[in-house]
Amino acid sequence: MGYCYLCEKECTETYFSYFCSKCRRIKHLINLYEEDVYNTLECVLVRDKKQQQHKIKTMDVKSVEKVKTRSQTKIIDEVD
Numbered sequence: 001m002g003y004c005y006l007c008e009k010e011c012t013e014t015y016f017s018y019f020c021s022k023c024r025r026i027k028h029l030i031n032l033y034e035e036d037v038y039n040t041l042e043c044v045l046v047r048d049k050k051q052q053q054h055k056i057k058t059m060d061v062k063s064v065e066k067v068k069t070r071s072q073t074k075i076i077d078e079v080d
């Protein structure tokens with residue numbers, strides 16, 4: 001079997017197929033949703049540097065807030 005024509009990493013499902021199972025699913029989704037798939041990829045996954053920094057800051061704030069939850073504070077108080 002050869003490599004998938006889309007990802008070029010995984011092996012194809014059968015000798016005569018062009019795609020691996022994941023990429024065949026992607027192709028199916030593209031056939032179903034057409035432009036929505038492209039728009040979603042561009043709007044959600046493709047980000048410039050500024051957008052990446054915003055996302056990183058957002059993730060940092062979430063991780064800090066996660067440490068300061070009440071239940072975690074209670075657990076820390078009970079241990080002390």
Ligand SMILES: [Zn+2]
Pocket residue numbers: 004005006007008009010019020021022023024
């Ligand atoms: Zn693939």
